[in-house]
Amino acid sequence: MAVMINVPETAAPGEVVEVKIIISHPMETGFRTGSDGKLVPRNIIHELTCRYMGQEVFRAELHPAVAANPFFSFFVTAQESGEVELSWVDEAGETVTETRPIEVG
Amino acid sequence: MAGQVERAEGGAAPRLRPPRDICRKARWSGAVVAAVLAGAAGAQDGRVSTYEQMAPELRAMQDDDFSNPGLLWAQTGEELWAEPSGADEVACAECHGAAEEMAGVAAHYPDWDEESGQAVDLAARINLCRQRHQGAEPLERGSEALLALTTLVALQSRGQPIAPSEAPQMEAVRGQGEALYSTRMGQLNLACATCHDDLAGGRLLAAEIPQAHPTGYPQYRLEWQEMGDLDRRLRNCMVGVRAEPFAAGSQEFVALEAYLKARAVGMEMEAPAIRP
Amino acid sequence: MTTRRAFLAGSLATPLILRMEPAFATPEEMQNAIDAFTGGAEVTEGRVELDIPMLVENGNTVPLRVAVDSPMTDDDYVEAVAIFNEINPLPDTVRFFFTPLSGRAEAQTRIRLNGTQHVHAVARLSDGSFWSAQTNVVVTAPACREV
Numbered sequence: 208m209a210v211m212i213n214v215p216e217t218a219a220p221g222e223v224v225e226v227k228i229i230i231s232h233p234m235e236t237g238f239r240t241g242s243d244g245k246l247v248p249r250n251i252i253h254e255l256t257c258r259y260m261g262q263e264v265f266r267a268e269l270h271p272a273v274a275a276n277p278f279f280s281f282f283v284t285a286q287e288s289g290e291v292e293l294s295w296v297d298e299a300g301e302t303v304t305e306t307r308p309i310e311v312g
Numbered sequence: 313m314a315g316q317v318e319r320a321e322g323g324a325a326p327r328l329r330p331p332r333d334i335c336r337k338a339r340w341s342g343a344v345v346a347a348v349l350a351g352a353a354g355a356q357d358g359r360v361s362t363y364e365q366m367a368p369e370l371r372a373m374q375d376d377d378f379s380n381p382g383l384l385w386a387q388t389g390e391e392l393w394a395e396p397s398g399a400d401e402v403a404c405a406e407c408h409g410a411a412e413e414m415a416g417v418a419a420h421y422p423d424w425d426e427e428s429g430q431a432v433d434l435a436a437r438i439n440l441c442r443q444r445h446q447g448a449e450p451l452e453r454g455s456e457a458l459l460a461l462t463t464l465v466a467l468q469s470r471g472q473p474i475a476p477s478e479a480p481q482m483e484a485v486r487g488q489g490e491a492l493y494s495t496r497m498g499q500l501n502l503a504c505a506t507c508h509d510d511l512a513g514g515r516l517l518a519a520e521i522p523q524a525h526p527t528g529y530p531q532y533r534l535e536w537q538e539m540g541d542l543d544r545r546l547r548n549c550m551v552g553v554r555a556e557p558f559a560a561g562s563q564e565f566v567a568l569e570a571y572l573k574a575r576a577v578g579m580e581m582e583a584p585a586i587r588p
Numbered sequence: 589m590t591t592r593r594a595f596l597a598g599s600l601a602t603p604l605i606l607r608m609e610p611a612f613a614t615p616e617e618m619q620n621a622i623d624a625f626t627g628g629a630e631v632t633e634g635r636v637e638l639d640i641p642m643l644v645e646n647g648n649t650v651p652l653r654v655a656v657d658s659p660m661t662d663d664d665y666v667e668a669v670a671i672f673n674e675i676n677p678l679p680d681t682v683r684f685f686f687t688p689l690s691g692r693a694e695a696q697t698r699i700r701l702n703g704t705q706h707v708h709a710v711a712r713l714s715d716g717s718f719w720s721a722q723t724n725v726v727v728t729a730p731a732c733r734e735v
Contacts, residue, residue: 273698
């Protein structure tokens with residue numbers, strides 16, 4: 208599963224930084240008919256969570272109306288150097304966790 | 313320099329005819345046509361990428377690498393590029409080095425393949441490479457792996473001008489492509505040129521009819537919700553006019569692409585482009 | 589008078605318009621979904637900024653940005669913003685959950701819209717109040733759609 212994540216490498220203490228993530232995923236709605244005439248089973252990423260300094264900073268709950276290859280942008284207040292952790296789970300049970308370092312100072 | 317291939321090195325340059333739309337469009341003044349033939353490219357000669365017609369939000373989606381979903385395919389392509397493949401257990405990177413070494417390559421495809429004696433597009437070239445140098449099976453046309461590798465190679469030419477192949481055999485291929493472009497087909501009896509030369513800039517429903525310059529392939533169409541190649545787009549068009557589409561990877565599509573690339577000579581490569 | 593050109597344009601487009609989608613939520617179902625989110629609390633229009641292009645060429649991928657006016661302190665912050673649509677098969681679209689550490693109650697994503705409709709954003713603040721914004725989005729039919 209390809210993914211692109213943008214967390215600034217450095218930030219000043221207290222700076223509010225933008226995090227961007229785009230994940231390769233079809234976000235199958237369960238409403239679409241495949242070439243065999245049958246409904247393609249629903250499989251969406253249903254939750255995306257961002258954690259930093261041991262706390263949840265941001266979370267998204269996704270429904271089938273989120274576009275394929277979901278993209279999110281949100282903000283995190285930089286406080287100390289560490290890892291920004293992003294994890295997401297789809298309805299096929301696949302969980303992925305990625306981290307990106309951020310240097311604050 | 314629409315329609316003409318010029319080269320710094322000189323030699324027996326195959327001369328392309330100027331695109332038919334340039335000769336035909338009455339709204340273009342003689343001065344503009346002269347400027348085109350003299351070597352102007354881009355906005356001055358009236359040729360525009362569909363990028364220019366898109367909403368600002370979609371242009372922004374294409375322009376930001378952390379927002380353009382096409383880059384996901386390039387990332388998969390990077391993994392495949394480095395991965396030993398086929399009976400020979402050799403990776404693309406072992407011969408070619410880093411993918412960046414492919415800068416400019418995509419800008420002159422389709423090109424002539426001496427060994428098979430036919431014109432090949434970039435995807436077919438990748439497959440020939442697999443068969444000849446990796447001992448691997450060709451990847452299926454339109455498959456995720458082939459799109460990923462093609463996207464990775466095309467990305468290395470982003471921002472460069474389209475520069476059609478100088479192989480002398482390609483002149484005849486472009487001629488075949490131009491003939492196909494002008495041939496009415498299907499139950500609606502429309503040629504490519506009917507819409508994309510004569511009616512370009514007009515409206516079909518709410519959509520502006522594009523000039524059909526293949527600057528951004530493989531490209532991410534919001535309609536497809538994934539990457540696709542030019543063959544797929546051309547098949548859509550053919551089905552749209554109720555014609556039997558040519559086969560994926562067929563010589564007809566290679567010829568059409570060769571003509572379209574010559575028609576778009578000098579325009580900027582954009583792959584992976586976003587289109588609605 | 590129907591010109592040949594108009595006829596041809598119509599023939600290209602017509603079968604595409606006739607494609608039916610499987611299910612539609614109704615504005616009532618959307619209201620029920622909003623009520624489930626708010627617990628029936630009063631929702632005041634304001635403080636929420638919802639940016640979606642007014643006219644989109646393809647409903648498969650519609651850029652959306654939402655921002656709520658809030659200091660985002662431990663005592664006063666936006667807990668959640670939920671996006672609702674009127675006529676997709678399901679009224680729930682996406683929900684964002686913020687914390688004071690977010691620093692800014694703002695997020696972007698891309699959504700699917702099954703046709704021209706209103707999209708609503710409802711924000712729940714840490715003081716228990718609810719605020720909202722709505723916008724109308726015109727989704728045009730792509731002329732040369734893959735069949």
